[in-house]
Structures are given as C-alpha cells and as structure tokens.
Amino acid sequence: MKKNENTWKEGFHLQMRGVKLLNEFCSGRFKVLILKQAVETAAPYVGIYLSALIINELAGLRRPEELWRLVLISLTSAAAIGILTTLVRHWDEYHRDRRFERITNIFADKLLSMDYADTDSAEHRAKLNQIKENRNWNMWGLEITELITEHFFAGLFGIISAAVLTVSLFTCQIPAETGGKLIFLNNPLFVVVIIGALTLTAFLGPACKNRANAYFTKFTEETKFGNRIGFFSFVAEDSKKAADVRMYNQQKITRHYLEYDNTFYPGGPVAKCAAGPMGLWQALGSAISAVLTGLIYLFVCLKAWGGAFGVGSVTQYVGAVTALSANLGSLIWAFGNIKNNIPFMKNVFEFMDVPNKMYKGSLTTEKRSDRQYDVEFKDVSFKYPDSELWALRHVNMRFKVGSRLAVVGENGSGKTTFIKLLCRLYDPTEGEILLNGIDIRKYKYDDYMSIFSVVFQDFKLVSQPLGNNVAGAMDYDRDRVLKALNDAGFGERLKSLPKGLDTCLYKEFSKDGVDLSGGEAQKIAIARALYKDAAFIILDEPTAALDPIAEAEIYSKFNEISGDRTAIYISHRLSSCKFCDEIAVFDKGSVVQKGSHSELLKDENGKYFALWNAQAQYYTEKK
Numbered sequence: 179m180k181k182n183e184n185t186w187k188e189g190f191h192l193q194m195r196g197v198k199l200l201n202e203f204c205s206g207r208f209k210v211l212i213l214k215q216a217v218e219t220a221a222p223y224v225g226i227y228l229s230a231l232i233i234n235e236l237a238g239l240r241r242p243e244e245l246w247r248l249v250l251i252s253l254t255s256a257a258a259i260g261i262l263t264t265l266v267r268h269w270d271e272y273h274r275d276r277r278f279e280r281i282t283n284i285f286a287d288k289l290l291s292m293d294y295a296d297t298d299s300a301e302h303r304a305k306l307n308q309i310k311e312n313r314n315w316n317m318w319g320l321e322i323t324e325l326i327t328e329h330f331f332a333g334l335f336g337i338i339s340a341a342v343l344t345v346s347l348f349t350c351q352i353p354a355e356t357g358g359k360l361i362f363l364n365n366p367l368f369v370v371v372i373i374g375a376l377t378l379t380a381f382l383g384p385a386c387k388n389r390a391n392a393y394f395t396k397f398t399e400e401t402k403f404g405n406r407i408g409f410f411s412f413v414a415e416d417s418k419k420a421a422d423v424r425m426y427n428q429q430k431i432t433r434h435y436l437e438y439d440n441t442f443y444p445g446g447p448v449a450k451c452a453a454g455p456m457g458l459w460q461a462l463g464s465a466i467s468a469v470l471t472g473l474i475y476l477f478v479c480l481k482a483w484g485g486a487f488g489v490g491s492v493t494q495y496v497g498a499v500t501a502l503s504a505n506l507g508s509l510i511w512a513f514g515n516i517k518n519n520i521p522f523m524k525n526v527f528e529f530m531d532v533p534n535k536m537y538k539g540s541l542t543t544e545k546r547s548d549r550q551y552d553v554e555f556k557d558v559s560f561k562y563p564d565s566e567l568w569a570l571r572h573v574n575m576r577f578k579v580g581s582r583l584a585v586v587g588e589n590g591s592g593k594t595t596f597i598k599l600l601c602r603l604y605d606p607t608e609g610e611i612l613l614n615g616i617d618i619r620k621y622k623y624d625d626y627m628s629i630f631s632v633v634f635q636d637f638k639l640v641s642q643p644l645g646n647n648v649a650g651a652m653d654y655d656r657d658r659v660l661k662a663l664n665d666a667g668f669g670e671r672l673k674s675l676p677k678g679l680d681t682c683l684y685k686e687f688s689k690d691g692v693d694l695s696g697g698e699a700q701k702i703a704i705a706r707a708l709y710k711d712a713a714f715i716i717l718d719e720p721t722a723a724l725d726p727i728a729e730a731e732i733y734s735k736f737n738e739i740s741g742d743r744t745a746i747y748i749s750h751r752l753s754s755c756k757f758c759d760e761i762a763v764f765d766k767g768s769v770v771q772k773g774s775h776s777e778l779l780k781d782e783n784g785k786y787f788a789l790w791n792a793q794a795q796y797y798t799e800k801k
Contacts, residue, residue, distance in 0.1 A: 189516040192523035196323035199530070203280045207273045211324070212331050214266040219335040219505070221259045223343055226497040228252040233490030281320050285309070288529070293536040294603040295563060305529045309522075318522035322515060330512035336505025343498040346491075347477075348373065352484035360484035363477075372477055376499070379470040384507035386463030388514025393456045467503065474499045536605060536623070541616065543625035551613060551629060551713050551744070553577045553600070558609035560595060569595040571767045573609075582745045584755040586789065587764030593748050596764065597716055600746070601630050631707035635719040639699055641686040644672075645679035648706050658709055665739050666705040671698055708739065716746045752790050761786065 201208055232248045235241065285306060289297050296302050312318040317325065351364050362368060478495045481487065487495075553576070560570040570592045577583065585593045598604050599611060602618055611618045618626055639647050646652060648659045659679060663672055675681040675692060682688035683702075694702070707715055747758060755761050756775045763771035763778065763786045771784050778786035 185517060185520065189520045189523075192520060192527065193323060193326060193516050195527060196320055196523060197327060199284060200280065200320065200324060203284055204273060204276060207280075207324075208327060210266065210269045210273055211328055214270045215328060215331040216335050217259070217262050217266050219332055220339050221263060222501065223339040223498065224255055224259060225252075226494055226501075227343060228255065230490040230494030233493060234488040235490075237489050277321065277324065281313075284320070285529075288532075291534070292532060293534050294598075295536070296532055296534075298603075299563060301564075302529065302532060305525065309525050309529060312522045312525060318519060319526050320523075322519055323523070326512045326515050326519070329508040329515075333505045333507070333509025333512060336501060337509065340498045340502035340505060343494060344502065346487075347481070347495045347499070350481065350486040350491075352481060352486045356485040358484070360480055363481055363484065363486075372473075376470065376473060376477075376503075379466055379473060380503045380506045381510060383463045383467035383470060383503070384510035385514070386459045386466060387507075388511060388518070390456045390459035390463065391515065392518050393451055467507070470503050471500060474503070537619050538623040539619055539621045539626070541621045541625075543621050543629060544614070550579055552579060552615070553714075553744075554612045555599075556610050556612060558599065558606045558611060560599060560604065560607045562595075562604075568767050570599070573767075573769055575762060575769060575772075577744055577746075578759065580742050580744055581760060582740065582747065582758040584747045584749055584758035584761045585764065586749055586752060586755060586761060586786070588789070591764040592767040593764050594718065595767075597632070597718065597746070597748065600714075601632060601716070602626055629713040630716060631710040631712040631714065632716040633700075633703045633707045633718060637700070637703040639683055639694075639702060641682065641684040641688075641691065643677075643680050643682050644675065644702070647683060647702060648679075648709050650706065650710075654709075659705070662705040662708040663702070665708055666701045668698065668701040668705060671701075704739075713743060714746065715740060715743045716748075718748045719750065752786075752793055763789075 197208060228248060228251060232245065232252065235244055235248060289306075292302075309319055313321055316322075348369050352360055354361060357364075474496060478492055478499070482489065482492045555573050555575040558570060558573045559568055561568055573592075573596065585596060587593050595604075599606060602611075602623065605619060613621065613626065644663075645654060645656060645659050648662055649655070656679060660672075663669060672678065676690065682691040684693060685691040704717070707717075745758075747754065749755060759774065760772060761775060761778055762769050763784070765785050771778055771781070771786050778784060779790060781787055
C-alpha cells in the first residue's frame with residue numbers, strides 16, 4: 179500500500195508539473211479548457227431536465243400556458259448554450275491546434291538554454307529521442323497531460339451535474355396505495371445497496387479499460403521500432419537519399435522492416451497482447467458498462483412502475499445516470515492514465531531538469547571598435563564528458579591581434595576541440611583561457627560569444643530568403659548583406675537569382691526557391707560570418723565543397739575578407755596555409771609546432787613537413 183501511495187503521489191506531482199509547464203508556454207490554455215468542459219458537460223443535462231418537464235406536463239395536466247413557458251425556456255436556453263458552446267470550442271480549437279508547436283517549443287527552448295556540452299551529449303540526445311518516441315506512441319508524456327486534464331474536468335463537472343438531477347431518483351417514494359410489492363424500493367437499506375452497486379459497476383468498467391491501457395507502457399522498446407517503420411516508409415520520397423537508394427538498392431533494407439518484421443503486424447507481440455490480455459480487459463470493461471446500463475434501466479423503470487414519478491422523469495433519470503456513468507468513466511480514465519503516464523513523464527523531466535553547470539559569468543565584454551582583443555591559452559587540457567582520454571593536453575598559445583592563424587593536423591589531433599574551447603562551447607578541464615588577461619569564464623556568456631563568427635564544416639542554411647539567411651534576422655541591413663555576399667564570392671550567382679536577396683533558398687516552403695550547390699551554400703555561410711562583423715572569424719574547412727577555381731578566389735581575397743579581424747583557419751589542405759601569418763600544428767592533442775609555412779618546412783623532422791609531403795606527392799611529378 180505504501181508503494182502504491184507513493185506512486186499515486188508521484189503521478190499527481192508529475193501531472194501538475196506538466197500542466198504548469200504547458201501553461202507557461204501558452205498562458206490561459208487550461209482556463210479555456212476548463213470552461214469548455216464546464217459548458218459542454220452541463221449543456222446536455224439542461225436539455226434532459228427541460229425535456230423531462232415538458233413530457234411530464236404532456237402526460238399530466240397539459241396546461242397550454244405551462245407548455246408554452248417550458249418550450250420558450252427550452253428554446254432560449256438551447257440557443258444560449260449553442261452560442262456559448264461554439265464560442266468556447268473555437269477558443270479551445272485555437273489552443274489545441276497549437277499543441278504540437280507549443281510542446282516542440284518547450285524542448286527547443288530547453289535545448290537552446292542548456293550548456294552546449296549537454297546538448298552535444300549522446301546521453302541527453304537519447305533522452306530527447308525517447309521522449310519523441312513516447313509521444314508518437316499514443317501521445318504519452320506531455321501531450322497526454324492536456325488530455326488527462328480535459329477528461330478529469332469533464333468527469334468532475336459531469337458527475338456534479340448528474341448528481342443534481344439524480345438525487346430525486348433515490349428520494350422519491352413509491353406511494354403505498356399503488357406500489358404493491360415494489361414498496362420495498364423505498365427501504366433506505368435497499369437504496370444504499372443500489373447506489374453501491376451502481377457506483378461499483380460504474381467504477382469497474384473504466385478501471386478495466388485503464389488496466390488494458392496500462393499494457394501500452396510495456397511496449398516502450400517496440401515504439402523505437404515503430405518510429406523506424408515511420409522513417410523507412412518515407413525513404414523513397416526523400417530526394418536527398420534517392421541516389422543512394424537507387425545505386426545500392428537500399429529499398430531491400432526498408433522492405434525488411436516494412437514486410438518481414440511482424441512486431442506490429444498480426445501475430446506480432448503487440449497484436450498478441452491486443453488479442454490477449456489487453457483485449458480481454460477492454461471487453462470486460464465494455465461488458466460491465468453494459469450491465470450498469472441494464473441496472474439503471476431496471477431500477478428507474480421499477481420506480482416509475484410503482485408510481486414514484488412520471489414518464490418524463492424516466493427520461494431524465496435514465497439519461498442523467500447513464501451520463502453519470504460515462505462521466506465517472508472519464509474521471510477514472512484520467513486517474514488511471516496519470517499513473518500510466520508516470521514513466522513517460524519521468525523521461526520528460528529527467529531531460530527538462532538537466533542542470534546548467536557552466537558558470538555564465540557577470541563581466542561585460544568590452545566592445546572595442548579597434549578589435550584589440552588579446553586571447554591566450556595557458557596550459558589548457560581537456561577531456562570530453564564520460565571520456566578518460568585527453569582531447570587536448572597542455573596547450574599554450576597566444577593570438578596576435580589581426581593575424582591569420584592556420585590550425586592543421588591529422589583527424590583527431592584536437593583542432594575542432596581547440597575551436598570549441600576558444601568559443602566557450604566547452605570549458606577547459608585544466609588550465610585557463612584569457613581574454614585581455616581575464617579568465618573567459620568570468621565574462622557574460624553571450625557577450626563573450628558575440629566576438630566570434632564561425633563557419634563550421636557542417637553548417638546549416640534554412641529554407642528562407644537569402645537575405646534572412648545571411649543576416650540571421652527578419653529585419654536587416656540590405657547593403658551590408660550585399661557587401662558580405664560579394665566579399666564571399668557569391669556576387670555573380672546573386673545576379674542570376676530571380677528575386678535577389680528575397681529569393682528563397684530550397685523548395686520546401688516556396689515553389690520558386692532555388693537549390694544550391696555545396697560551394698554556393700558554403701559561400702553564403704562565409705557571408706553570414708562576415709555580416710556578423712565579429713572581432714574573430716573562424717573558418718572550419720571553408721573551401722571543402724568548393725571547386726579549385728572558387729577555392730583560389732576565396733584564398734586570393736582572404737586578407738581582404740578578414741580585414742582587421744583575427745582569423746583562425748582550420749584546414750586539411752596545407753596549400754592554404756601559405757596565406758596565413760602563423761601555423762599551429764596539432765598532433766595527439768598537443769601543439770607540436772608553430773611558425774610560418776616557410777619556417778615549418780625547414781624542419782624536415784617535423785610533423786608539418788611530413789604532412790606537407792604526404793599531400794604534395796600527389797601533385798608533384800616523380801623523377
């Protein structure tokens with residue numbers, strides 16, 4: 179019992195946290211939901227009550243003035259309820275249609291507010307994927323929280339309304355002179371027994387159906403497969419995958435999942451459960467509900483037969499008690515799924531409760547028009563979370579303001595890690611990074627990051643107009659965007675675009691959108707970095723997707739593009755390093771050499787010489 183009590187307590191706690199979280203992203207949502215349930219639940223009972231009065235009058239005294247009065251009240255109330263119901267449904271639909279967007283924004287905002295180290299963590303990405311899978315699997319998690327609240331208030335308001343109309347069913351006495359043997363129905367003990375039987379039956383039906391729904395929680399692992407089915411179902415429609423699918427017959431893999439794995443097909447584990455215990459509990463719940471309806475009709479008809487009330491009241495009581503059963507079912511469904519939803523809500527809040535460990539600092543980064551920022555790495559070492567290997571070890575380096583630095587080395591040598599630490603996507607495990615002599619951890623996080631522009635190798639552009647992509651904003655300086663695009667070598671292509679800066683990239687949201695080559699996209703990414711006009715510009719393999727002519731164009735304009743910025747250039751093509759003032763050579767997480775291209779080539783035993791000759795052998799003619 180103690181275990182169950184804790185479980186229920188935990189379920190209600192998680193449900194309330196879910197409601198609070200949803201309401202933060204859509205203020206007033208639950209007020210509208212509760213108002214809608216109050217109106218929709220009470221409306222049928224008003225109709226039942228007035229209809230019973232009219233039928234009783236027709237079966238009794240048949241007073242014309244009373245009938246006209248009741249009909250007028252019925253019509254007026256029906257019109258008023260219809261208007262109010264339509265209004266609250268419209269409000270509710272507006273909020274309901276935004277539910278997917280609202281829940282998506284909750285997780286998007288969490289991702290954007292988390293430490294980058296946590297968003298980059300496989301563990302936390304797996305948690306988020308599991309939340310999405312649970313959501314697709316019968317709306318478990320935050321989405322069903324709203325539905326539970328809806329059912330709860332529908333049941334609560336319905337029970338209250340039905341109770342008001344059914345009190346007289348148990349208090350009306352069968353007259354002794356007409357009741358005959360049915361007079362025993364007046365016995366208070368019998369009334370208690372029938373109320374208990376009706377309540378128990380009304381409870382058991384929904385409880386059995388809740389027990390059936392509880393089996394859904396046992397198929398969490400299968401939901402991952404279900405999402406894979408959804409993925410593979412659309413592989414053939416994905417234009418980006420079409421060439422690979424055709425060349426390597428990847429449809430054979432998809433057909434295996436779609437045709438031969440029976441997880442969700444007849445005979446599979448989910449189907450067997452549905453045909454077995456899940457189906458039996460559902461059937462038992464429906465049978466018990468049918469028994470309840472029979473008991474209601476029997477009791478009401480017997481009391482009417484004995485003369486306790488008129489024929490109009492029969493419709494009132496049968497309708498009210500039947501609706502009472504349905505509303506009690508809604509309430510029990512809500513309570514049952516609060517418990518069923520516990521493991522899924524735990525997944526949600528395990529992710530939402532990931533703390534930010536990175537100190538964000540309080541010092542304002544000085545906005546210098548001369549870009550005179552001095553950055554120094556002092557004995558910096560770094561391990562990635564959950565790794566025992568050093569990605570960087572004892573790195574010491576000082577940037578020359580306004581210089582061009584190339585960072586080279588083999589894959590896994592620590593180049594990208596070095597940039598992530600410089601931009602403070604991660605903090606050093608040991609040592610410190612200084613900006614103008616102050617540890618960068620003491621600066622305001624956003625302020626510090628504002629002095630960097632980065633073109634990552636796996637950059638992304640969005641399906642929006644070109645100008646918005648470059649500026650990263652809806653409103654922007656068009657002249658600055660044009661200059662950035664021209665500086666990045668995109669000027670000629672821009673002249674051919676039908677709408678200039680207003681041309682939409684890609685075709686997802688515009689039939690007039692333009693598709694880009696890899697090199698064109700990379701030039702736009704470089705223009706985006708230039709438009710930010712930060713003191714440091716970092717280029718991570720910026721010419722990887724460019725043809726040799728375009729590459730030469732970027733290199734020849736590199737100094738002009740960088741201006742008075744400090745430029746850091748990560749490269750695998752060592753020929754580009756000749757344009758830089760200094761080259762830092764990384765090997766196994768350490769800086770093993772520093773100097774200009776010509777200086778480093780003089781050291782024939784050095785790493786740079788080995789890398790240079792490894793590449794040069796493909797371009798020089800052997801004697």
